[in-house]
Amino acid sequence: MPLSLPLSLPQQHAMATFATLLDRPQSDLAKGLCNALLECLLRDRQKPKPRQKQKEAFGGLIADLLHRDPADNGGWLYRAIRPEGFTGEAIGYRVVRPIFEAMTADRFIEVELGKQRMAKGELTGGNWQIAGQQATRFRATDALRQWFEDRGIALADWHEHFGPDADALAKAQSKPQAYLILRGGKPPRSTGIGKRPSLPIDPKDPMTAAMIARMEKLNGFLSNQAIEPFGPTVHLKRIFAEGQLPDHGWRHGGRLYALSRGNYQNAKREARKAITLNGLSTVELDLRSSHLTILAGLGHVPKECLEGDPYTIDGIPRAIVKQWVTMTISHGKRHRSWPKEAAADLTAKYGIDPIKEYPIKETGDRILEKLPLPLGGGTNASVGWGELQFLESEIILSVMETLAYEHDIPALPVHDSLIVPTASAGLVKRIIGEIFKDRLGVSPVIEG
Structure with a gap:
């Protein structure tokens, strides 16, 4: 059984969920x-009694704070507490800030202020620029939870007292949205800039216009569906x-992401089981070993590798094998050492220290004996992660379109799975299999 170790505070912060401020008190x-x-x-702090906007802002904060379970990765929320973080929202920054500060001062919320990391170098023209940032993290203190519990409201009965506010939802959904995003290459590590920059696109270009x-x-189809509880x-x-490549041809990446930050994709798999589509219960169908199956379809690994x-692999935990394959495909070549984040994740989730227990070269050699990934000369991949993600995303998108329009x-x-009505699971599996085989000549294993 996997060993689950306590998360450090930075790990808890990394798993915070977005504070939407879209729920309000509903019960008297x-x-x-x-x-x-x-x-x-x-x-x-002010002479007049709270204004209506202040009541709405406070109600939204309380709803989000009480909805987070402290046992779930610490119960942290995140939100940029600055003016641009509230642009186009039903609640404004000038209303939220004094309330947020008052709750902090009276110890009703615990706060980890947002941070920015600056860097300068050749890529930034020698000027200091933001290389990375983390929004403010905050969570309810025991004092806040106890105050409400003593008066009859606890986490277990949250849904009896709080719920979505129609006006706030309408305003949030009316904000202009970008459905197609193009990002450049990953900046060199020496620049200190970790995020790929967004690049301008020409909406009049025929290919771009067609994709938009x-x-x-x-x-438009999804907007007419009732999706709960993340809708x-x-x-x-x-x-x-x-x-940045002149011949990128929109063939690198292309995965589908939900627009709002507090969305279903960021929720745990267990939480996604509660999703209903038009009132129907759902099941999550996974493409098992999606990228390996695509590589087999392209003829880069033997199809026999997909059996079982x-x-x-005997003597190597499954988690180690999967992590090595995933990070090797993403990296485009073999790593010389275990990346710190990958090693820490394996230790936290499974109690495995890969650096000490599974030396990366020997472990990689063993894995490649069974799974001969297309690494030219054993070092560089002939098929990159971008192409694999593109082919995968095209299949997922085509399946969604077939289900929607037909x-x-x-x-x-x-990403490599689909949440669908349970009653339609058989039909969806058939459609996935047909499209996958038509595009790549192999049939995927579909779990769920």
Whole structure:
């Protein structure tokens, strides 16, 4: 059984969920308690009683804070507490900030302020620029939870007292959205800049226009579906990479991402089981070993590698094999040592120290005996992660379009899996198999 170790504070912060501020008190009890606590907080900070906008902002904060379970990775939320973090929202920065500061001062919330990392170098023209940033993290203290529990509201009955606010949702969904994003190459490590820059696109270019129209049509279909509890609707964007290449041809990446930051894709798999589509229960169907199956279809690895569980190798834990294959394909070549993040993740989840227990060269040699990845000369990959993601995303998108336009069935993507109505699982598996085999000549294993 995998060993689950306590997460460090930085790990908890990394797994924080976005504070949408889209829920409000719904029951008379919740409304009364929120108004009473807000008035108490602001009594010595402003002369007039709380305004309606302040009540809405406080209600949104309380709803998000009480909804997070402290046992779930520490119960942290994140949100940029600065003016641009509230642009186009139903709640404004000038309303939220004094309330946020009052709750911090009275120890109703614990706060880890946002950070920025600056860098300068050749890529930035010698000027200091933001190389990375982390939004403010915050969570409810035991004092806040206890205050509400003593008066009749606890985590277990949150849904009886809080829920979505229609006006806030409408305003958030009316903001202009970019359904197609092109990013450049990853900056050199020496620059200190980790994020790939977004590049301008020409919406009048025929290929670009066709891709935008394709996404607009799919999002138009999804906007008419009832999706809970991460809805009521979902909109998707498609992100491509390597846009700095003159011949990128929109063939690198292309995976589908949900637009809002507090979306279903960021939720744990267990939480996604609660999703309903038009009131119907759902199941998540996974393409097992998706990239390996694509490589087999392209003729880069023997199809025999897909028999049974391709990640099962005697003497090496499955988690080690899968991590090595995933990071090697993503990196485009073999690593000389275990990346720190990958090693820490394996230790936290499985109690395995790969650096000490599974030396990367010897372990990689063993894995390549079973799974001969297309590494030219044993070093560089002849097929990159970008092409594999593109082929995978095209299949997922085509399946979604077939379901939507031919069968009136919604589906939600989670990279290499699809969330679909349970009653339609058999049909979806058949369609995935047909499209996959038609494109690549192999049949995938579909789990779920």
